[in-house]
Amino acid sequence: MSIFDKFRKQKPRIDSSEGDAVPAKAPGSDLWVKCSGCGTAVYKKNFQENLKVCEKCGHHHKMTAQERVQQMCDEGSFFEWDSDVISMDPLEFGPEYLNKLQQDRAKTRLSDAVLTGKAKIEGLEVALGVMDFHFRGGSMGSAVGEKITAMMERALELGLPTVMITSSGGARMQEGMLSLMQMARTSAAVRRLNKAGLPYMCILTDPTTAGVAASFASLGDIILAEPGAIVGFSGARVIEQTIRQKLPPGFQTAEFYEKHGFVDKVVKRVELKRTAYELLSLLTRPLEVISES
Amino acid sequence: MSLEFEKPLLELEGKIDELKKVAESGVDLTGVVRQLERKAEELKHSIYSNLSAWDRVQIARHEQRPKTLDYIRELFTGFHELHGDRHYADDAAVVAGLARFEGRAVLVVGHQKGKDTKENLLRNFGMPAPEGFRKAQRLFIMAQRFGLPIITFVDTSGAYPGIEAEERGQYEAIASSIALMTELTVPILTVVIGEGGSGGALGIAVGDRVLMLEHSVYSVISPEGCATILWRDASKAEQAAATLGLTSETLTKLGLVDEVIHEPLGGAHRDLSLTYKAVQMALSKHLEQLVKLAPDDLVQQRYDKYRAMGRVQREVKV
Numbered sequence: 001m002s003i004f005d006k007f008r009k010q011k012p013r014i015d016s017s018e019g020d021a022v023p024a025k026a027p028g029s030d031l032w033v034k035c036s037g038c039g040t041a042v043y044k045k046n047f048q049e050n051l052k053v054c055e056k057c058g059h060h061h062k063m064t065a066q067e068r069v070q071q072m073c074d075e076g077s078f079f080e081w082d083s084d085v086i087s088m089d090p091l092e093f094g095p096e097y098l099n100k101l102q103q104d105r106a107k108t109r110l111s112d113a114v115l116t117g118k119a120k121i122e123g124l125e126v127a128l129g130v131m132d133f134h135f136r137g138g139s140m141g142s143a144v145g146e147k148i149t150a151m152m153e154r155a156l157e158l159g160l161p162t163v164m165i166t167s168s169g170g171a172r173m174q175e176g177m178l179s180l181m182q183m184a185r186t187s188a189a190v191r192r193l194n195k196a197g198l199p200y201m202c203i204l205t206d207p208t209t210a211g212v213a214a215s216f217a218s219l220g221d222i223i224l225a226e227p228g229a230i231v232g233f234s235g236a237r238v239i240e241q242t243i244r245q246k247l248p249p250g251f252q253t254a255e256f257y258e259k260h261g262f263v264d265k266v267v268k269r270v271e272l273k274r275t276a277y278e279l280l281s282l283l284t285r286p287l288e289v290i291s292e293s
Numbered sequence: 294m295s296l297e298f299e300k301p302l303l304e305l306e307g308k309i310d311e312l313k314k315v316a317e318s319g320v321d322l323t324g325v326v327r328q329l330e331r332k333a334e335e336l337k338h339s340i341y342s343n344l345s346a347w348d349r350v351q352i353a354r355h356e357q358r359p360k361t362l363d364y365i366r367e368l369f370t371g372f373h374e375l376h377g378d379r380h381y382a383d384d385a386a387v388v389a390g391l392a393r394f395e396g397r398a399v400l401v402v403g404h405q406k407g408k409d410t411k412e413n414l415l416r417n418f419g420m421p422a423p424e425g426f427r428k429a430q431r432l433f434i435m436a437q438r439f440g441l442p443i444i445t446f447v448d449t450s451g452a453y454p455g456i457e458a459e460e461r462g463q464y465e466a467i468a469s470s471i472a473l474m475t476e477l478t479v480p481i482l483t484v485v486i487g488e489g490g491s492g493g494a495l496g497i498a499v500g501d502r503v504l505m506l507e508h509s510v511y512s513v514i515s516p517e518g519c520a521t522i523l524w525r526d527a528s529k530a531e532q533a534a535a536t537l538g539l540t541s542e543t544l545t546k547l548g549l550v551d552e553v554i555h556e557p558l559g560g561a562h563r564d565l566s567l568t569y570k571a572v573q574m575a576l577s578k579h580l581e582q583l584v585k586l587a588p589d590d591l592v593q594q595r596y597d598k599y600r601a602m603g604r605v606q607r608e609v610k611v
Contacts, residue, residue: 084608090547091538111608142603149600171491171513173522176538177549180491180513181602184499187468188475188596195476211513213464214492219472233464233492234454238518242454252459262462 035059037228051269060226060269062206064108065115065132068165072273073128077120082150086111087143093174104135112136112143113168116151118160122277124284127155127162133207138168140212141175145182148216152189152200161199161280166217170210183215190219199283201276204254204263205229218262222279224272225254225263232257296351299559302340305333341558344508346534350516352508353488354450357562359569361388361403361446364486367569368576369394369401378427381461386417386453387425387497389432394444395577397584400436402429402497403446406487419488420453423466426496430470433477442480442580445497450515452493467496474499475599478592480583482576484554485509485541486561501595502579503549505541506572507556511549512539549602552579 032041037059047054051071052061063071069078086105089098105111113135119128129151131138148164155162171179193200202220204213207230214233225231232252240247250256257263267275281288295303309329316322344352352358365372365388372392376383389402404421407413429445436443452463474481474497483500489511505511512519516534517527524532544550554575557564583591 084610085605086608088604088606090604091536093536105608142605146603146605173514173519173537175604176513176547177511177544178547178602178604180495181549181599183468183492183495184471184475184599185602187472188599191472191476192596210464211492214467214496215471216468218462218465218468231464232459233452233467234459239454239456239459243456247456251456256460257462260460260462262465 036061053269058227058268060206060228062133062167064134065110065130068130068132069115069119069128071269072121072130072163072165072276073119074121074123078117078128079119080115080117081154082116082147083111085143085147085150087141087172087175089174090142090178091174091176097174100136108132108135110135112147113138113140114144114147116147118154118158121163121273121280124277124280125160126280127151127158127160129162129164131165131167131212133167133169136172138166138212139170139172139179140168140182141172141179142182144168144172145179145185148182148186149189152186152193155198156192156196159196159198161201161284162193163201163203163276163280164216164220165203165205166208166212167205168208168210168212168217170212180211183211186216187219190216194221199280201280203272203276204231207231209233209235209252221283223262223264224267224275225257225265226269226272227254227266229254231263296348296355298340298344298348298351302333302336305329305336309333337558341560345531346510346537346540347516347531349508349510349540350488350530350534352560353510355560355562356408358487359561359565360408361405361448361486363565364446364484364569364572365390365392365401365403368573369399372401375432376428378424379431380424380427382422382424384417384422384425384428385415386419386421386449387428389428391441394580397580398439398441400432400441400443401446402432402443403486404449404494404497406448417453419449420451421449421493421496422453422455422458423461423463426452426466426470429497430466430473433470433473437477437479440479442482442584443477444576444580445481445483445500447483447485447489447494447498447511448487449490449493450488451490452496464492467492470496471499475595476592478588480580480586480591481595482579482583484572484576485511485550486572490515499595499599501583501591501598502551504552504554504575504579505544505550506554506561506568507541508560509541510534510539511541511544512537547604 035054038057040056114131116129202223204225254266258266369392374390388405404419405416406419407416481500483498483503485505516530519533520529521527541553557567561568
C-alpha cells in the first residue's frame with residue numbers, strides 16, 4: 001500500500017447508509033443532500049424528484065416502503081394488508097430487542113420490515129410486497145415471513161399476479177431458527193403461485209442477501225434488479241476471511257448476477273414501473289391486443 | 294480430539310488405565326479401580342446432564358461423531374453413490390445415492406464432513422457449493438418420479454462462502470432446493486446428525502419429519518457469526534450459542550423439530566452401535582407412517598407444517 005492510498009477517496013463497496021443520502025454539512029444543508037455513492041452535494045428537491053437516484057453518478061439510494069409504493073403504484077391505489085402483524089421475542093432476547101422493534105415501528109410506520117397489500121401498476125391489479133431496509137435492516141423474522149406468505153395466499157385467492165420488492169440483509173438472528181424457517185414457509189407459498197399459473201415477479205434492490213436471496217427473492221418467474229444493488233448469499237467480509245483475498249470490483253452486484261445468469265434484467269429505477277407493468281401484462285393478458293401508443 | 298468440559302473425565306479415565314497397568318504387575322488394586330470407575334461413571338453423568346449450548350456445539354462438531362457415510366454404511370444396504378449435478382460438477386460436500394433401508398428402495402442425501410484434515414479438504418469441510426444443492430435437486434426429482442422416499446442427513450457449518458460459489462448462484466441453488474422440497478410428492482425424512490448451519494442445512498432439510506440427535510445443533514447463523522454481528526467479537530461465541538436457541542430441546546419446544554433421538558451417555562461418538570440403532574429405529578418408525586399417506590395429503594401436510602412455523606401477534610393500536 002502506497003502512502004497515497006491513505007488520501008485516495010475510496011467508494012464504499014457497501015452503502016451502509018439507510019438510503020436517505022447523508023445530509024451535507026454545509027450552509028443551507030437542509031436544502032442539499034450528499035450522495036453516498038460519489039459524495040456530490042445534490043439539491044434535495046431534485047434528489048427527491050429523481051427518485052433518490054444521484055443525478056451525477058446514478059447511485060440508487062435506498063427508499064422507504066412508502067416512497068416505493070408511491071413510485072410503483074397508481075396514485076391512491078394501494079390498500080394495505082396485515083398492518084398489525086408484529087414479531088414477538090420467542091428466544092427471549094429481552095427488552096432490548098423488543099424496544100428496537102418498537103422504535104423501528106415508530107420510525108418507519110410499518111409493523112415490521114415488509115409492507116404488503118393490493119395495488120395497481122398502470123391499471124393492472126397486483127399483490128405487492130415491499131421490504132424496508134430501515135426496519136432492522138430489512139431482516140426476516142416471523143412477522144416478515146407471515147406477511148409475505150399471507151400476501152401470496154391472498155394473491156392465490158384473488159387470482160392476482162404478485163410483485164415482491166426486496167431489500168434485506170437476510171434472516172433475523174434474534175428470532176433464531178424461526179427466522180430460518182421463514183425461508184421454507186415463503187418458498188412453499190411461491191410454489192403455490194407457480195402451480196396456479198399466477199405470475200410472480202421479484203425486484204431486487206440494495207441489498208438483497210443471505211436468507212432472503214436464498215428463498216422467495218430468487219424464485220420469481222421474472223427477476224429484475226436495480227443498478228448497483230448488492231445481491232448474494234454470503235457476506236463480502238465472510239468470503240474475504242474465508243478465502244483470504246480481496247474481492248474483485250463489482251462482485252455481488254445486480255450487474256454481476258445479470259452477467260452470471262441469475263437476474264433477468266437490470267432496470268433503472270425511473271423505468272421500473274413501466275417495465276414491471278409491460279412484463280406482467282405480457283404474462284397476464286397474453287391474448288389481448290394492446291395498441292402501442 | 295478432547296473437549297474442554299470432558300477433561301476431568303478423561304483425566305480420571307487415564308488414571309484408571311494407569312492403575313490397571315500397575316495391577317497387571319501383580320499388585321491387587323481391584324478395590325481402588327472399582328471405586329474410581331464408579332466415580333468416573335458419576336462424573337460422566339453429571340457432565341452430560343448439565344451441558345451448555347456451547348458444549349453441545351463442541352459435541353456436534355466432534356471429528357469422531359458419526360457422519361453421513363457412516364449412517365449409510367451401517368443402516369442401508371446396496372448403496373450406490375450417484376455423482377454430479379449434470380450441469381457443472383460433482384460436489385463432494387454432499388453425498389447422494391440410491392440404497393435400501395430395511396428392504397425399501399430410497400434416495401439418501403447428506404452433507405459429508407471429514408474425520409481428519411485430509412478428508413476434510415476433499416469434502417470441503419462439508420460446506421456445499423451450488424452444485425451440491427443442484428445434485429440433490431436432480432435426484433429429488435428422480436426419486437419423485439419413481440416414488441422413492443427421501444432420507445436426508447444434515448451436517449454442515451453452512452454453504453461454502455467463496456467467489457465461485459457466489460458466481461454460480463449459491464443463493465439460487467439453496468432457494469430452488471427449498472422450494473422443490475416443499476412440493477415433492479414423496480415422503481421426506483430429515484435427521485440432523487451433527488451441525489445444522491443456516492441455509493446450507495435447510496437446503497436439504499425441508500422434511501415431512503425433522504428428527505434431531507440429542508446433542509446436534511441447528512441454528513440460523515453460527516455462534517461465531519452471531520457474536521461477530523451482535524458484539525463485533527467472535528470470541529463471544531459461547532454467549533451467542535446460549536442465546537440462539539440451537540439445541541434439540543429448544544427447537545422441539547418451538548415446534549421446529551419433531552423428535553429428538555437420544556444419544557448414549559457421553560455423545561454419539563462414545564457408543565456407535567447404540568447410536569446407529571437409535572437412528573435406525575426412529576427412521577423406521579417415521580417412514581412407516583409417512584409411506585401410508587397419499588401424495589396429495591403428504592404435500593398438504595408439509596405445507597401446513599411449515600405454514601405454522603412462526604410466532605407473531607396482532608398489535609393492539611391505541
